Amino acid sequence: MRRLVVGVAASVAAFGSLAAVPPAAYAQAGPSPAGLDGRQGTDRDHLTVTVRNAGGEADGTYELHCGPDGGSHPDPRGACAALKRDTRWGKDVFAPVPEGGFCTMQYGGPATAHVTGTWAGRPVDATYDRRDGCGIARWDRLVPLLPDMRAQQRS
Numbered sequence: 001m002r003r004l005v006v007g008v009a010a011s012v013a014a015f016g017s018l019a020a021v022p023p024a025a026y027a028q029a030g031p032s033p034a035g036l037d038g039r040q041g042t043d044r045d046h047l048t049v050t051v052r053n054a055g056g057e058a059d060g061t062y063e064l065h066c067g068p069d070g071g072s073h074p075d076p077r078g079a080c081a082a083l084k085r086d087t088r089w090g091k092d093v094f095a096p097v098p099e100g101g102f103c104t105m106q107y108g109g110p111a112t113a114h115v116t117g118t119w120a121g122r123p124v125d126a127t128y129d130r131r132d133g134c135g136i137a138r139w140d141r142l143v144p145l146l147p148d149m150r151a152q153q154r155s
Helices: 002-019 076-086 134-141 149-153
Strands: 045-052 060-066 112-119 120-129
Touching: 045 076, 045 149, 060 076
Parallel strands: none
Antiparallel strands: 045 060, 045 112, 112 120
């Protein structure tokens, strides 16, 4: 019982010391997430998306700028919106499929994509494919940054 009381007292003391720090001390010293604050110039979000084997006009290399949205991407507004929708503190929107996960044994086609550049102030170098259910889900989460392959599969 004494150990529990001492542990609780230490936790309360630690919390009290954190509460005494002014909120400005928690502000990030670096730049705010790029593209989410409307900045323009060389430090805004910029991605290069290269798509292969998707078929038709979907194949190619596209430039995407967010904040303000633009570039040679076929749908810059939709692509930036998809990225912003999935951007969360502590989560990497471009993270690969976790190792050791279980993925359905389905094939979504030969399409591949490579995304490089800067998003939310961080470098991006991510590859995508549709060789199993996890890859398909990861790809589909970023439509329209990546082409919508679901429509082609239904035809």
